[in-house]
Amino acid sequence: IAESGAIDARGEVDPNAYFLNAWVLDRDGGRIARRNAQDIFVKLYDHQIPPGAASVVHYQVHVPEWVKGGISIEAAVHYRKFDSTYMRFVSGDDAHVNNLPVITLAHDEQRIPLAGAHGPPGEDIGAIETWQRWNDYGIGLLRTDKGDHKGALRQAEHAFQQVDRLGRADGLTNLARVYLRDGDVEKAAAALSTLSERHAGFRPWVRAWLSAQVERQRGNLDSAIQTMRQLLATRFNEARRRGFDFSRDYRAQAWFGRLLYERARRERGDKSARMDWYRKAEQAYQQALRWDPENLAAHYGLAQVYAALGDAEKAALHRRLHQRYRPDDNAVEQAVAAARRDNPVADHAAEANAVYRLRPASVGGGLLAETESTNAIEQQP
Known part of the structure; x- marks a missing residue:
């Protein structure tokens, strides 16, 4: 009934889709789109996901009245080496069709009932464990928070509490991160104390880093210094076995x-x-x-x-x-303002809590037309 990220006949991804990329600018607010890395000045936004992290994307969909029972939500992350803008540049042909292969990196599906429908509350078709869904959701919310969105922190707290209830040490670890971000040092300390009691062997170097931050905010500088010395010396056997060197x-x-x-x-x-x-x-x-x-x-x-x-x-x-x-703050503001003014799509994507509206699914359309919801990703040169 609806989709995002479809590819048209020219091989171009719907520009209103969510892209896992970084929109990088030059000093005039122009996009770095021709491998001109020497002109990089500032990022308008960065949707890249680092290792061990996650991201939360908000979609809005209109469900027609004729739909009964339930709907299937399918999400996928797709990768293509170069986007259409760059391919038109290197080919010198504004009509160039981008036929580079698209690779699916990740895929998941959920079936949920509509209001008034009978049957189970929902069906998890994917193989992802429940605790991991909650944990990734919380991490994405924590990364979304920029210090002025308390709602994201409260949602992240709730998500990590579910992880804790499912017996995973990640829950308490990430709850400590939430409380530190929120400025609640005592709650962070309590979460770390409980973590030490229940999961003593779980990534002690992470607990050390968070504990040092807690002790500093409490004013216990000597304790924080001692903890940091152990951390920077990588005095953790498991961390050393995994090749970590925190001194770097x-x-x-x-x-x-x-x-x-x-x-x-x-x-x-x-x-x-x-x-x-x-x-x-x-x-x-x-x-x-x-x-x-x-x-x-x-x-x-x-x-x-x-x-x-x-x-x-x-x-x-x-x-x-x-x-x-x-960075020259004034020049950064001017470049960002110019980019947002000249490109409505990028302006929307740069919003802290952007909502992506799914469009009615195309009939026999582009390469990805059969998916209800997709995250499109193209590597920006």
Whole structure:
């Protein structure tokens, strides 16, 4: 009865579909669509899903009155190497038909009854476990939240509570993330404490990272520092067996540097001890720059550290580097505004909670016309 992501006779995906891509702009707000990576300036949106994460997409569909009993919802993620815009560019032909193969990466189906229908509440046709559905849904909601959508956090909390009730350690772990995002430190601490009791061996490095954040917000800097030292040294047998080396995590190193800097400022009377903490903060920030030379947090932190150590020259250097790598907020706003003004489809996709309306299904139409709901994905050059 309805679909999203159909491909037309020219091989072009419905532009109003949800794309698992990043819409990247140049300084004038134009889309980076011709492999001109040297012109990349800012992202309008990023719908890519990193490993271990998930995404939530909202669809709206009109169910005709003649539909009785129930409906089947089919979702799929499709991949194609290059999109039609790029293929027209490389071919030099505006009428080029994009016939590159489409690969289905993932597929799932659900059958649900309509109001007033008799029978079971719904049928899960796919092979995905219930806890994983709840967990992925919660992760997607947590990634959707940008700090001003409390509703997404409440929904994520409910989802992870279901995961916990099903006996999975992921539930309590992710509940701690929700509470930290929401600023409820005590609830986060309680979730981590229960996690330690019920699932002591579950990814202790994740628990360490979350615990360090809790202890910092509680003001227990020494405890947070000790935990971070263990984490950055990868003192977890399972993590080492899996090839993890957290010392390379430049964001964690920069965060650790900030933690050490805050600890130094607590040493009011003992100047020698204070200088020692500043030196430790310097080492952490430098470790972050080893893996990410343009890390803003590290350059900003080093400017503060060297100022405290009395090294004006190095402090000035890192202030300059921070300014050099820091995005021009005014230019970013202008580029984003231009892109949203000139491309209604991208403007809609950039909304935090965009709703994608399914269109009446085509009859004998494009390549994907038989699916009720699809997520189309094309890799943007």
